[in-house]
């Protein structure tokens with residue numbers, strides 16, 4: 001056995017499956033023997049998602065968790081049967097798609113059955129008049145987007161993880177793409193859905209532009225993180241591929257100036273598809289080669305759409321930046337961002353220096369956004385071992401913004417990397433909650449933030465838990481996430 | 494180290510601001526990096542890039558043919574690299590019988606190298622896996638399906654269990670032995686011998702253009718490509734040296750092959766193994782394009798209706814390795830009345846037929862699934878004639894056809910179409 005050579009991180013409260021051969025047989029009856037495995041080589045492949053601390057563990061020969069079985073269903077009916085079996089036998093089922101989640105959502109912390117959605121990978125229909133695409137939930141983002149592009153459309157959802165995430169994963173985490181100011185976030189894009197509920201019922205939400213047919217129940221499942229239902233199919237909005245793109249960048253003397261300029265742009269109902277403000281540290285890191293950006297705050301914009309609209313948006317964007325002390329830096333910084341936006345190399349290097357790093361994205365209304373930024377930076381700096389805390393503002397709305405913090409640190413000798421990791425996470429989330437923000441903008445709750453659900457939700461959390469209990473009385477669907485906190489004992493500054 | 498310092502220049506102020514304890518730890522981790530994670534040892538594996546790959550968020554996964562065929566995380570590029578790393582550092586012991594599946598994973602790659610297009614480190618996964626195979630070979634752990642290929646090469650000089658070149662007479666292929674003074678050596682791949690009509694068509698084309706050439710089937714041997722894939726470099730070099738002699742004996746100015754795998758092997762792979770063939774080696778599509786440009790070949794006839802609507806399947810080795818996506822199209826554009834449709838994944842973003850690399854030996858059903866995916870992409874064009882310029886592609890695509898497809902779809906080599914238009 002090789003697995004024994006790997007230190008297991010999440011080892012508490014693991015489910016004990018008494019008769020594994022029997023379960024395997026029954027799973028095989030449902031999905032076919034080739035679509036079920038308990039082989040070490042598969043088990044090891046599904047021990048983690050892309051939560052950054054798991055990369056440190058991978059390098060050190062540790063595994064996050066240990067599933068008992070992997071299944072690869074191909075139909076909603078098969079998923080339904082698997083869930084019925086899991087309820088009978090009280091075995092956790094963990095939906096898994098592309099595994100790019102960064103908050104532990106797909107980590108099988110109590111063991112059980114990983115239900116991989118990858119075989120739901122068909123693009124079923126484009127409706128040009130309705131501007132919709134219907135797609136199976138396991139479809140990879142880039143494979144969807146390049147298909148749409150080839151047919152003259154865009155889905156408008158371009159997360160940095162486009163290459164490595166799926167439609168189901170986006171819906172599960174209420175994800176946001178880099179072009180969200182124009183096209184919206186996942187919750188703005190989903191028009192219809194098919195899901196399998198924890199007890200095995202298959203339900204469908206009709207595709208409709210808007211309706212008044214009672215409560216908007218479908219929204220309950222957008223952001224459910226595989227705990228209330230498994231998405232098998234979705235109908236999403238699409239758009240004609242933009243006719244023109246304008247690249248604009250400005251350097252601002254202060255972070256406050258840059259926030260003010262972008263706020264005013266949105267207030268005028270101007271929606272550049274991409275807006276990104278880099279604080280002074282990130283400006284130095286990413287745009288150190290741009291002379292005009294020295295000691296400044298860089299902001300990049302991409303306006304896209306039909307030519308006349310793009311020209312107008314570009315003009316107003318420029319004017320508003322200039323009114324707020326912005327210095328024009330031309331197209332080059334935006335081109336640089338465009339070229340490098342998918343070139344992620346840091347995840348490969350930081351663990352080799354035994355550095356612990358991660359990104360934490362949060363939501364905030366405009367009013368106190370700048371104050372919140374400073375208080376998070378201050379709080380994180382006070383954690384012993386933190387060597388870097390920087391941010392960019394990555395998502396913009398007329399009423400608020402999404403911040404994206406990056407931290408890195410060296411765990412002090414008295415702490416394990418995991419303890420240090422939890423301490424920084426908890427410190428940042430607490431600072432955000434204290435300042436009145438929301439602890440997550442698009443990565444979800446997963447394991448990393450579940451401890452903070454009662455704070456974020458207040459009494460409404462009881463309602464959410466009651467719904468979970470109603471739909472999933474045996475708590476078999478993705479346990480250990482959202483509603484309970486495996487990190488409960490984790491450090492807090 | 495210099496590279497790292499340059500790349501992380503932005504960390505200067507961060508390091509300056511660190512307090513003493515943290516800086517001490519940081520510097521220690523920096524110094525100990527290699528010792529901690531890239532230990533010295535008797536291995537050839539490219540351990541640093543295996544780590545780069547295994548810790549990457551799998552940014553090439555959507556274009557990995559084997560992953561897209563299998564739709565299992567186990568087949569993902571970063572996971573293959575992770576297993577390569579663990580096999581190298583002994584975390585997974587390759588010598589244990591129970592770990593055979595992990596070894597097999599190192600061969601489940603179809604060499605298509607689309608991953609390289611998206612890789613921030615600019616390598617292909619197969620280039621890493623090959624270094625792991627080197628170590629497995631050194632430990633005597635070459636998988637049986639690879640040994641079989643090597644045995645065949647040694648026994649028959651070809652990839653078949655009999656010398657496939659000796660079948661030329663029964664297949665009606667004309668053999669032209671060199672007089673040492675050729676213009677061209679038409680270098681027929683072992684795989685191409687499975688498609689005698691293609692070989693005959695190429696011979697007809699060369700003759701029509703008045704080229705002085707030889708085929709030398711009496712002495713012809715495999716280029717050694719399979720041994721390079723398997724990383725049995727001793728066998729590979731032996732074939733390289735024999736080919737070098739055979740090629741030089743022809744006196745040809747140019748070697749023209751119908752197999753992209755042979756072209757890549759005779760050129761860059763030989764070069765990397767330290768064996769330089771003095772003669773220029775090109776794929777036959779490049780040569781035919783030249784002949785057309787020089788006015789030596791003309792296509793004047795319309796092809797029959799049956800073949801008048803084709804879709805192009807670019808061989809990935811021609812498109813991405815030889816960087817030539819224009820020759821095929823330039824030639825086809827000379828055929829009167831031919832309707833050409835392009836699949837969505839074409840030119841240098843073509844998807845593999847499943848039959849390149851070692852995957853089809855390690856896991857035939859995986860290769861067939863990959864072939865099926867490609868067939869489906871080609872079918873989307875609505876054309877029933879799939880045209881390629883590589884015997885492996887033609888073989889792989891055929892495996893990808895369903896029973897129903899077999900009745901409707903034709904897979905042809907460009908040469909077969911060209912002779913219809915002569």
Ligand SMILES: Cc1cc2nc3c(=O)[nH]c(=O)nc-3n(C[C@H](O)[C@H](O)[C@H](O)COP(=O)(O)OP(=O)(O)OC[C@H]3O[C@@H](n4cnc5c(N)ncnc54)[C@H](O)[C@@H]3O)c2cc1C
Nearest residue numbers: 097099100101105159160161166168169172175176226231
């Ligand atoms: C380099 C990098 C960049 C990233 N950039 C962004 C970004 O720009 N924007 C952004 O929003 N996120 C980003 N992320 C995070 C991640 O890509 C998203 O959370 C993504 O939505 C996860 O999709 P996935 O298919 O990989 O899901 P997985 O990781 O497989 O699963 C995530 C969660 O969804 C559940 N789940 C998966 N499929 C289903 C389904 N069909 N039905 C129900 N539940 C399901 C799982 O149980 C789990 O809880 C990034 C991640 C990385 C590594």
